[in-house]
Amino acid sequence: MVFNSLIFLVFLAVVLTLYYPLNHRSQNLMLLAASYFFYGWWDYRFLSLLLFTSLFDYVCALKIEAENRPARRKLFLASSIFVNMGVLGIFKYYNFFAATLRSALEPMGVHLDFPTLHLILPIGLSFYTFLSMSYTIDVYRKEIPATRNALDFMLYVAYFPHLVAGPIVRASYLLPQIQRPRVIKAPEVENGIWLILIGYIKKVVIADRLGQFVDWSFAQPAAPFDNLNAWVVIYAFAFQIYGDFAGYSDIARGLAKLMGFELVVNFRAPYLVSNPAAFWRHWHISLSTWLRDYLYISLGGNRHGRWKTYRNLMLTMLLGGLWHGAGLAFVLWGLYQGLLLVVHRLWSEFRGSPAHSADPHPSGWLGWFKMFLLVAVFFHITCLGWLLFRAGGVRHGEGEWAVVRSYLRAMFRFQGTHLLLNFIIPVAMLGALGLFFQWRNWKMNEFSQWSSSKKALAVTTALALITVMGVFQGAQFIYFQF
């Protein structure tokens, strides 16, 4: 069941109708049942996997808390990590690693015959295993107490707005909201409705509309255009993936608000930043903070000197890339992001400014112009990364490398070219809409404070946009596959 399907709207209407009159405990129970139904609608067989990982981590956390001996605590934590990573490894990475190892050893004359597993990747697996695993790590670090209520914990993992594509909400943030009675406030419901509408615009108007063009372009055996026109395909993908994922996150946050929950902000204005550090503070924030807190810091962060910091950055982003998909393109995308962070850090050190500092607020037209240039340049650097990322999803005979090579050749062949305005103009229009939402992003939570007429005008416009420009073919969200 996807958010952009008719069946989901029916499901939501039923859930909300049942939800509001119930008391707190019954609400939780009903939400848990609804969340499992939501997940099972896609494939009921994987409900057992969801149940298993949830219960296993629930028990591990209780054991960790009850245990005083460090070795035993570590053992329970390791079990939790082992099981979660094991599930991920079997379903998501086994075939990739087996094939990689086989092809790496073959030139040395070693022929290994790993069996190929024909498994369907359960949707949202990476999201809920990370979510669940972070809970046991937090309990181990004594940052939060283990919950005694298994149902609360299961709801935390399976809560349907965030279940299949995040945001990856920490237990310290969501569990207390599950445990205490929720007060549903009218302004929050209003903000929720607005977020849902904005999310649908991002998904069905921007992402799915651009997605048709991107899919068609990548379905061609070679880059269908050259020069600037090839860049347009990558720009289109940049806004497709933003609209797709930010749209999902907005809908998820909006849905949660309708039920009195608050989920974390997952996207700010990722294409309006001028450096990679700022990008990762604006793009998929819940994943980047997860990687920072549980991987980068665990590896030592920046506490052990310059070179280990660079190593940690590279490793964190490499694993971040691998989290997105089992493929060499995703690994390279992760390395590319790591390299950008390292270069940015080096440059910041050279200039004597901290790498994590926010973009300075420009002053004067020269300042604005400089900022505009930096943002534009960094957007193109991001787009090069998206080429790798999109190529990872290509599934046709020539393979992902042929696609990357063909696009790079086309993008950097600076010859006179005939601009295909019939493609450039619509991509620019939809991209501009995507940029508008990023630019106005921080205003989205102020909806409830607008005047009634402004709200009415905004909602009418949103409804008209969705009606006229929306793609209603129930296209999957890109991040479902992760």
Add this chain to the structure above:
Amino acid sequence: MGSRKLIILMAGVSAAALVLYAVLGRTLAGALDVRFGHRVLQMAAGKTTDSRMFIQMRLREAVFLLTAAALIALAQFLAACWINRRTPPRLVWILSALSGFVCLNAFALLAAHTVVFWCLLFTGTGTTHNYTQYRIKWGLTREMQAPKQAVLFGSSQTRAEIDEGILNERLGTRLWTTELHFPGNQVYDMLLNLEDLPPVKVDYVICYLSEGNFIVGPQTESIKFFLNFRNLPEFYSLGGAFTHPNRSFAYGLLGNALPLFRLRDPLLDRILGSSIMNLSQEEWNQSLVPDLATRARTAVVPYYFGPNTVFQKKAFCVFAARCRERHAVLIVCCGQLNPILGRMVDPSFRAGMLAFLRGQAAQDTNIVLLEQAQMPAQTEKDYDDLTHVNTATQARFSDFIVGVLENLMQTNLPAKHGAH
């Protein structure tokens, strides 16, 4: 601005537009005709012959739309005032937004009935959305001056076989023909098109039917654009529910409830351009193998007798009855496919179609059935692909239809109301 001032302003705008048109409409149309008349005729490509009349009617429609917009804005304003007074403050914006959305749809509904609106969506021959082209021609049927009128219904095969330009060139002063094909149309779609026709006097309905109009697994777009709630009882009684894809069906009904939704494809074609909107068609074109025999082997798969065949045959009976009710003679060209494909189709499928059409023509004297033997022969060389003939064959076939229409007009065959 105070509410009273706004009401006065809106009423003033609509009144001024009406008065201006009444006083200056003809003069302005004449002046515009002198300046742009030749360009209008060039773009119309034979769809109209009177540029002055065309411009005047568009001016009238523009005034109508302006007045409608002002009145709808006024209605929205009054509704918002009423909502403000009568509903709890927290609900005001929701109801105002919904009433605004309803008003937008009301405007879309009215706009869709004017040719001037569709002309704004016209992007040129070959790139304009099919529905836009259809609507422009549909609107112009109300303005034809010839003593008799004919319409062409069917799929792109009808358009490929019969050139309305040739018909109008030869018969235009006595009989004006409007081509209202829609790609992929089957017989039920033609029925929807007939229902959709403005209340104008139509003397002849011409359609070119081949096996393709009765096949199983239709991928028709017409349902999406022409199905209305009022068609539902008939749709179900004919057995349509089991044969049509759900998405087109749902889109059709949604389009009937929300006129803005029905306009989305043509609007997007205009806003985003046809290149990006027709990528699936482009993909399909790319997937076609050049060798027609190979292509025919894939294309022939849905050519068998199934539930849709029964549905389309029932729809034909209703279609013929509706033509009779409108006093229009139904001319059915019992056509063919490219022989490369035709040879692969189960002969009993064609025989079944022929027997059915003959049976209908025998029962209903209002049907003029033109069988293959009577029509100019078509060989493989006459076709551009598996279903569409080339221009030379089109001209030959159009000449033949001119002859048929000449004969019918000479014999003055009346449409027999309720004949059976």
